Amino acid sequence: MPGRLRHTRSTISSATMPPRTTALAVLVLPLLVSGCAPAPVHRLSSDDLVKAATRVLTDDCLSRRGLTAPRPDRSPPSPAEQQRVSDALFGTGPAQLSVRLPTGFVVRAHSDGCLAEAQQRLYGDQRRWFRTSTIVNNLGPEATHARLPLATIRERHSADLADWRRMRSHAVTAAVTLLRVNSPTT
Template identity: 50%
Template structure:
C-alpha cells in the first residue's frame, strides 16, 4: 500500500526485507497435521510468512527479482533495551543509565548519506516497486481515525497476495489500515485532551530550569542541537542530564500517568466506534490463517 511515493519507498524496504528473510514456502506436502496457531504472535508470523510467500511467487511469475535490502538509515538508534515512553520518561534510574535511549554519538544530525543509485539500479528498483504496489491510478482509499487518507493500487503483487490470502483485498485494505492506526488515533486524542495539556504545562514549568521546552520531544530536539558539536562522551552526558530532568518532572507532574489513563479511555472509545471494522478484520484474518494452513504457506 502507498499513501505517497515516500510511503511506497518505506513499504518497499520492509517488503523486500521480509522476502529476503525467508518464507515458509511449499506446496503443503508433509504439512497435513498443521493447524492454526493459538498464540497471537504465532498467528501474526504465519500471516506475514504466507503473504511474503505469495508475493514472492507473484514476483517470480512477473520475472521480477527482489534484491537484498541495504540498511542506510541515519536515524538515531535505540539503546538500553526496547522500553517505550509515549508520554515522557518516568523512570529516573533508567534515564540516568540510558538517557533518552539513543546511542551515544547518534544525534540524528549528519550521518552516512544514502548512496545514490545509478540509472540501471534506479530503474530496477522502480520496476520492483511497480510490481509490488501496482501502477496508475490508486483505486483503493480509506481515511484513518487520525484523518490521514491512505491509497493503494489493486494490481500489484502485494494486492494479489492479499486477495488470495484474505479473499477480499479491498476489505482487507480498509480494515487493516483502520485497525493499525487506532493506537495512533488514541495517542493523538490523549495529546489534545485538556487534562493532558494541563499536566504538560506543569511539566514544561518544571523542566524550565534545565532547559525550556514545551514537551519531551522538544527537549530531545534541544539535546540533538546541543550535542551536534560535542564528542561522544560529552554528548552522552548531556543526554543523561536532560533525560533525568525529564523523568523527574514527569514523575512530579504525573504526566505519564495522565497519558496512560487517558489512553485506556480513548482506546476503549475507538474500539467501540470502529467495532464493525474490528470484527471484519478478525474475520479476514481467520480466513487468511485457514488458507495459509490449508495451502502449506
C-alpha cells in the first residue's frame, strides 16, 4: 500500500547466517554471557589493581615456602597449617615497624612476611609505605582527637599526603606491569 509503512519482523537464525559466523557466535557468546573472559587490567580500579597484584605476590611467596593461601572454595586447613600460613603472610616475632600516632595509639607491623615483601615490591619502600599509609589512614581519628577540622589536619600532613600519592602511583604502575606479565595470553 503506497504511503503506508509496512511493519516487518526480522529474525536471525543459523539458516541465514554464514557457517563461519554461526561457529564464531557459538564459541564467543558463552564467554560474553557468562563473564568468564578475564577483565582487562586497565578496566580495574586502582584499588583493585593493587589488591590483585598483592594477591599474586603473596600467593607466589607462600608457594615458594611450600604453603597455599586459603580460599573460600577449598576446605579450611588444619589449625597448625593456618598458623604456618599466617606466620608466612604477616611475619613472626616482635614487629620491626612501629608508628606512634598523635592520638597516642601505636601501630606495629612486621617487615619479614609475604605481605611486607609484596608491599616492598609494589610501593618501592615498605617501611616508608607503612609509616605514610598508617598516618594518612588515621587523619580522621587525629582530627577528632585534636577537635580540629579534617582540612586543618590534612594541611599539617601535606608532605605525608604527597608521599602517599607518589607511592600509591608507583604501586599502581607496578601492579599493572605485574598483572600484564602474569595474565593468561588471549
